[in-house]
Amino acid sequence: MSLAEQILEGNVRAAARLMRDIDDGRPQAIDDLKLLYPHTGNAYIIGITGPPGAGKSTLVDQLTASFRSQGKKVGVVAIDPTSPFTGGAILGDRIRMNRHSCDEGVFIRSLATRGALGGLSRSTSDVALVMDALGMDIVIIETVGVGQDEVDIVKEAHTTCVVMVPGLGDDIQAIKAGILEIGDIFVVNKADREGADRTARELSTMLEMRHADAEAWSPKVMKTEAQRGTGIDELINEIMAHRTFFLSSGTIYDFLRERSQRHFMSILRDTLFKKALLFMAKSGTLDRVVAHMGNYQIDPYSAVEEVVSEIMPDHID
DSSP, X not given: OOHHHHHHTTOHHHHHXXXXXXXXXXXXXXXXXXXXXXXXXXXEEXXXXXXXXXXXXXXXXXXXXXXXXXXXXXXXXEEEOOOTTTOOOOOTHHHHTGGGTTOTTEEEEEEEOTTOOSSSOTTHHHHHHHHHHHTOSEEEEEOXXXXXXXXXXXXXXXXXXXXXXTTSSOGGGGXXXXXXXXXXXXXXXXXXXXXXXXXXXXXXXXXXXSOOXXXXXOOEEEEOBTTTTBTHHHHHHHHHHHHHHHHHSSHHHHHHHHHHHHHHHXXXXXXXXXXXXXXXXXXXXXXXXXXXXXXXXXOHHHHHHHHHHHHOXXXXX
């Protein structure tokens, strides 16, 4: 049996092997993903994002426990940063969520960014797809600690929770590009700290100042203490409220269309780039172009046009 067939029968080891192949970029994983794709679309994807040290992993651990108490199967995709010097990564989220390691209803997969920007790994979408096919009811994607514009999670998750903590900076930080736009729910974690009420109040004020469509979802600001489990039930209730709105309002159809388009374009871009590199390596085009550019005999723009015309002589300008 193929890995895909085993996964559809609930084989967790087969899922782990396929996720490894996906993350390593092995070509054989594509055939299994083709078989799995028609069996996906059932899991609800929740994104957890926010700055480093906001307590995202502890929050995910608590959310996982709460969903499991409701009988839901939970998959967790946890992204960790890759060192720009050694290429290594410490996949620490499995340690933080160790209490779920023996739970057959929980699957935790850590991924390194491997240089990808946006807070996610390049293989995030496909790994979440495998968890979906495996039968997970909920898939939680925890991004690497992000700044002000690493907001790719909003392209993948049905519900995006932005986690903030008191004392991150002045008021202007929260209104910089991306942060207010991506959140379906805002979570002020570590709410026992001084300044938590002020942070929540300022976020609420800024959200009220947005000129949003009257029929659109209105994000709320929740307060939690993930370490103690305080506020987790209220947060899940709000996530489920957004899910109900997401499904009943028809927003999901636009989301799925845009996500499918982005996924297709991403695969197309990577495939064309790989084929172009292979063509240039076999024909010696790359060495020739680089040599001519080094001698200023050709500019990089003309060089690209020349290579494209060689690869696709009948391309449309």
